[in-house]
Amino acid sequence: MSQPVTPRRTTRSSAGSVSDPASPSKSRPKSTPRRQLIPAAAKEEGEDERSSINVLLEALPGRRAQASDLLRLLAPAPALPLLLYGGAATGKTRALLLALRHIRPRPQRVAYAALRSLPSPRALFASLLSQLSPPPSSSASSRQRVPDKPSDFVAALRDALAGLCAQGEAVYLVFDNLEVVRSWEKGGQLLALILRLHDLLRLPQVVLVYVSSATPDAYYSMTGSVEPNHIYFPDYTVDEVRDILIRGHPNPKLYASFLSVALTPLFRVTRRVDELGAALEPLFRRYCEPLGDLEAVPDESIKRRLFEHIQPHLAVALNETFSVPMRASVDQFKDGNSGGKASTKRQFGSRDSLSTELEFHMSVSAKYLLLSAFLASRNPATLDAALFDSTGGSDNHRRKRKSSQASMNMKDTMVEEMLMKGPGTFPLERLLAIFQCITSVSEDALNDVECPDSMMNGSGMTGLMSDVLLQLSTLCNSNFLSKSRSCPLEGSARYRSNIDEDLALKVARSVSFPLSKYIYRR
């Protein structure tokens, strides 16, 4: 197996005079089945181009058109840059990397920059230059001359490339994840620079390849640079996805029968191969549970049995893929078979409302504070007086008496507006006032707070307040409240509660506080 690899390696490294100190060889010996395929192709190199293309096409299921386009557009150093685009996980990078192995004449040097794994423009410059710089210069010395400014970078890049191009070699510069740059600081400028490199360098041997999940319109509408050739990678179809997933599976028959059940519903949720793979993996484990022997080829009756076994889990998974699968692997095993039904029920029931217990510890006063923050964010400030007057929420007649139909309507629209806007902000004073009201009104709170209060008689209010401020910072730290920047008019900080009603209800239940009485609804 290693024999076919070696000649290729030597030819490569001798001809290319070693591309990169870090990676002396461009060929990737691999533990996967394709490991044999590619060297096999390499053996026949120069003899039969057709077979080489076939190998490439086999390695890229469902990407026939794109692969042949790639080979055509890459092979003799093209005059225009190339842009590969398409959704995430559609095989852009993979197709490109494989195609670069198969083109003739063989590319002597490929500099690859995955912009996602580079934290800053400087890192991008450094990485590109170090890939292009001749190996003898040790990495340390080359790193010291990392240019800061884009203009310096272009100059340095041209220097590096000019040396290589003088030898008549084609040099490929690959920019992967190009869309990431847009969110960088000063990303627009950098993006323009990267796209205009072709014009700036004016070196015909340099081939620029961009890989992006955004369409060309996103880039070329505003810059005046040359429009590149582009290749579109559409999303995979179900059959293609099935082919991809089955490849290299130890028991393809079993997996195929599993996919025939599971793939179609999941495919409606997401078409990304990586997401599907991740979602299917635990399901397949479930699917195999009743089977003793994983090597066995299932017959019809077994298939039916397995289908019945997997069906409830499938329904759960469908919902979960949508709302991010977050299953604890430990729990999964513990749940065993009983967990299936329970969790199914939970999913179909009103979300997590069945688990009424609060899952974490919080002191009672923090809970009350959280509730008052929730109320302050949820209720309009004008209703505070009605809800929290001295008699508490119990006396509603006053509110009714005061409000005519018209004013009620107005309030309704206002409340609706507030709901649409999301949680409102409130000043600290309002929060503290509500906190005091609900701790003093709630019967249970009276009972609860009695002990500490009677003990804190000496300090009275101040003792309570200093504590409350501490709790407030705790709540802010755990993201239950967010503190906005100070309001320009009032000057004091405003807060906003981020919790949803479910959590608020849970908290209220744990201190047996009648929260629903205080939430203003239309």
Added chain:
Amino acid sequence: MAAPPGDAPLTAANNIQPFFVLHKAAAAAASSVPSSRARRRIDASLPSSPNPKSAKRSRDVDVQDEEDSELYEQLRLEAFHRTWSKIQSTIDEVLRGINLKLFDQVLQWAQESFSAVRAIAKPCHAEVQQPYPLLTDVICRRIPTSFVLTKNAEFVDDITTFRDLAEHLQSNGCHLAKLSAAELSVKHGVGGCFRSLLRQLLSDVPDVADVYSLASWYCEAENYDQPIVIIIDDLEQCSGDVLGELVMMLSEWVIKIPIFFVMGIATTLDAPKKLLSSEALQRLDSCKLTLGSPSDRMNALVEAVLVKPCAGFCISHEVATFLRNYFFRHDGTITSFISALKLACSKHFSMEPLSFLCMGVLEEDCEEFWRGKFEALPQVIWKYAFGLPSCSSAKNSSNSSNDMVKGLSNLLKLQKDWGSVLLCLYEAGRHDKVQLLDIFCEAVNPDLRTQNASNSDLFVSKVNSEKLSGVKPGSGDVFMAQVMNAIRYLPMKTLLHVLEVWSNYVKGISEINEKVKELQSTTIDADSARTAKEKWTRRSTGSAGNGTAPLNEKAAMLLQDVTRKYLVPVECLPFHEIICFKNVSVLQSALIGNPRRMVQLDLLKSQSHLKCSCCSRSGTAVSGSLHDTSIMCNLAQEYGDVINLHDWYISFEGIINSTNSKVKRKSYGSPSKKKSKSTPPESEAMIQARFCRAVTEMQITGLLRMPSKRRPDLVQRIAFGS
């Protein structure tokens, strides 16, 4: 104020220094003497001290007393240090024990994920360093991530947990880096965050921090075959964008550089969902691990420190209730519970003259220790000891040191029995979710004793759930009754387990031990006899909600009996004042601190602190010789919630000038050049400057709010009352 050197290492642990220093300035000053020397001094001076019983009274008794009191203060301080260090080490041990289980789980997870990643592909060094991704058939860009749920909204307790976790993983061969919320902030961005990651792993960080340098570092032989674990201890506080970016970046490399995340979550699993984008979430291969909940930890802590007499220090019912309420209602962290306990301990040793005797518990032969101490006890303390309320109520006739030693030993023994019985109760109740702290608070209640004695018969005969629900909370023994009830309905298997644990607990008390053994043997007999009819038995116990098994009844009776006999609250025992801290109000005021009020009080009553001659004469009137801020504060008392600046200034000026003129008048009388020179008449500007400074100082201490733009001549008072 500098911390007393003897204290520093201990107080640093819990950061309650300010309290200690503020309230015990004298002791703090004294403690600057190294304790070993103090000890020697005591040892040397004790034999030479005059026999307290001798009738001879000399004039230097006072001096002697003073010396004595200083000596005993030293002794108490030493006792505090020793006792607390014992308690502290116990606490540390307990907490570490609880965490260790989680740590091992995390380690196992890391190793499993590492082998899983390596099973996908095992890239060689050259491949790792290539800038482009590996082409594998398996699509793998998911970073193994374990979410550690800390189950406490408050984060303080978990800082040490994660630190220990890091050490544990590191000692087991993982590469480790910790990223804090401060590093994962928008300000630093993903670049800064990655740089700090490199700084923790690489010995020298290159100029440009990127993944390639990490890759080449990872390829070094000594680094290669271990996973890299990144601990993020408070996920909620991180910036979601930056973390998401980091996740995306590292996920591309996960096959080449196996980096795993351990993220601490204080609240629920919703937190990462809310924080991260769905794309970043997809890149996490997550599993959930949970830390012991705060109440579990609290139970373990209470058991180790308060129930098992680990250092001879205990707390009274009131204090226990206060601490419990403080924990559940106000703070909810173990850290503050420990610091409150420490405060209680330090207060106890600083206030209770005889508290140094607690140290005896730590000695091998405590009776010998006590006897030695009693022989040397001065008359005053001696009298005090037998005047203790707990002692005088008991029928002690002869006040001899033997009595005292016996009393103390007895006290300890009873405490120990009490602890064992309490643990038995807890063991039975834990299946019914009874918390040890709750039951502890009931068990130390001295009223319980009297109640129990009166209505125990009634209690035994008809406790049932209906009656329980009618019992008002707070009226005595809710939790104990719950335990008693619970044991009647325990399934056989659990009951057997409980009995086994009991026999372990009550080893020291032979009487109960025998009974438990007896009970156990009967169950075994019954079991073996019943094996034939086992099915029937199981069904009966399973379905029987009404009829309880006879064994359960017996166990309940035993527990009842034992509880009545041995569960004697510490406050009912003679000499308990020596080891038991009772003063809630002191503890409370120390805990709450209330700094603003203290500042105001000190400013208002500065005379009493300074004890200067000039002010004592003037009595209530404000004297100009006071500090400016103090004068201003006194003047401010005359106003309502707003103070007119002009009026305030006028009266301030008046006071300053009146003093000056007084001095001037004096200086005319005695024409000493020095005096007249020292008090030149204050210029208007000077007085204004002093006024401004004083106002600013009061603002800084939070006593008043500066004038607003709308009403520029009025300041607002914030602190009222005295």
